[in-house]
Amino acid sequence: MPENTTNKNIRDDGIDLLDLFRRMGRTLSCWGKTLGRAFLIATVFLIKRWLPLGLSIALGIGVSFLLKTTSRSSYTSDLTLRNNNVELVLGKNNVDLELSRNTMSNADMISYLNRLKTYCEEGNLTTLANSISISEQQVKNILNISAFWIIDKGDDKIPDYVDYNDNHNIYDTVNVRMQDRLDIRVKINSPQELTVVRNGIISFINSDSLFQQRNRVRLRQNNELLKRLDNDILQLDSLQKVKYFEETRNRIPQNGGQFVFLQEQKTQLIYGDIYSLYSRKQTLESERELYKGIVTVLSDFSLPSKRDNGALFYGKFFIPLFFCITVLILILVANRKKLEEVYKKY
Numbered sequence: 001m002p003e004n005t006t007n008k009n010i011r012d013d014g015i016d017l018l019d020l021f022r023r024m025g026r027t028l029s030c031w032g033k034t035l036g037r038a039f040l041i042a043t044v045f046l047i048k049r050w051l052p053l054g055l056s057i058a059l060g061i062g063v064s065f066l067l068k069t070t071s072r073s074s075y076t077s078d079l080t081l082r083n084n085n086v087e088l089v090l091g092k093n094n095v096d097l098e099l100s101r102n103t104m105s106n107a108d109m110i111s112y113l114n115r116l117k118t119y120c121e122e123g124n125l126t127t128l129a130n131s132i133s134i135s136e137q138q139v140k141n142i143l144n145i146s147a148f149w150i151i152d153k154g155d156d157k158i159p160d161y162v163d164y165n166d167n168h169n170i171y172d173t174v175n176v177r178m179q180d181r182l183d184i185r186v187k188i189n190s191p192q193e194l195t196v197v198r199n200g201i202i203s204f205i206n207s208d209s210l211f212q213q214r215n216r217v218r219l220r221q222n223n224e225l226l227k228r229l230d231n232d233i234l235q236l237d238s239l240q241k242v243k244y245f246e247e248t249r250n251r252i253p254q255n256g257g258q259f260v261f262l263q264e265q266k267t268q269l270i271y272g273d274i275y276s277l278y279s280r281k282q283t284l285e286s287e288r289e290l291y292k293g294i295v296t297v298l299s300d301f302s303l304p305s306k307r308d309n310g311a312l313f314y315g316k317f318f319i320p321l322f323f324c325i326t327v328l329i330l331i332l333v334a335n336r337k338k339l340e341e342v343y344k345k346y
Helices: 003-048 050-070 106-122 125-132 191-206 209-249 267-290 311-334 336-345
Strands: 075-083 088-090 097-099 142-153 175-188 251-253 259-261 295-299
Touching: 003 050, 003 311, 050 311, 075 191, 106 125, 106 142, 106 175, 106 191, 125 191, 142 191, 175 191, 191 209, 191 295, 209 267, 311 336
Parallel strands: none
Antiparallel strands: 075 175, 075 295, 088 097, 142 175, 251 259
């Protein structure tokens, strides 16, 4: 190919790219001017019609306060429970507790408690009242009872947030579901009934025969392990005394009243084993004394400071709704002649 033709193609490509950028610039500039003009027209349109728009906002506020006054108050509160039936084993450091491979997770407990949620959604007040052992009159105040997982971010054994939306990725190995605690959220009309509901929920859990059996097995195994630890501690203590006397006999006096040891002292190694067993024993004793029941309340229901369905709750919906409807009506009125022409034409 001749050199002149090649140079000409290169120049043409350069010219085409410059022309393309100019067109893009003109298009973006045109869009910007159009958006600016539309924003200006919309602003002037709204300012000129401030009275009907203001009335629409006032109407939304009035409807919100009316609904707040006429509707029953609803409140939300949370209860945090520790699931004591989770099967635990001592960790590598013999102090912290870790989940065993054959552990009972919170899945069974949460599934069991969400039966109450089903009763609430179905309006089965009789069954709900019998389940949590309260009167049907008190049950009428309960709107919902739901159990949720608690998420531990970073797997540091510290609870971080509650998975209310149930959208946690179960395959996430960094942010994990806590297996020894759960959250129960209750929505109720009368917050004074929260204590009664709390006692009813715990009674509902304690009435399950499988949970009872697992708890009895856990406590029995705990006692058996404590007895074994006491025996091991006594044996190590006796071994420590024997080794002490053996090492004392192996000392040979030399000139100047000094001693020469024929073997290294091993007694100090036993101290670590004894303290390790004591740590395991104390941990199990704490488990037995503090967590005797199937579940333990870690954080009780708190009395809500304000209702869920206040004026703001309704205002978030009705104020934008009335405002948008008013704007739509004003646009139709302002363009009624054009709409009539289009209607007559078609």
